[in-house]
Amino acid sequence: MEIIPTTAIIIISILSIIVLILGYTTFNLLKKNERAEDIVLGYLDYLDKISRVIEVADKKIKKIDIKGSFESDDEIGFFFKQIKQIQGILNDFQLKE
Numbered sequence: 275m276e277i278i279p280t281t282a283i284i285i286i287s288i289l290s291i292i293v294l295i296l297g298y299t300t301f302n303l304l305k306k307n308e309r310a311e312d313i314v315l316g317y318l319d320y321l322d323k324i325s326r327v328i329e330v331a332d333k334k335i336k337k338i339d340i341k342g343s344f345e346s347d348d349e350i351g352f353f354f355k356q357i358k359q360i361q362g363i364l365n366d367f368q369l370k371e
Contacts, residue, residue, distance in 0.1 A: 328364045335361050 335358060 328361075332361055332365055 339354070339358075
């Protein structure tokens, strides 16, 4: 029976420790990546809901101002123009599909 040299035992021990360390770090990074993906999916769901609300609000504003009667009144027209500007900014914020 042949005895394994000391250098081979040292090399095998070092490689075993490295494999364990790399396995742990890989598993740890996998867990962190899955948590980050869950957060991103939550944000995308939230942005999708906001996008739908923006779309409904845009349709309502366009429906309200079909005749242009709000813009012709000085006091109401000022606020309506501001609402339309805000809606324009929100329209740029919508998710593009």
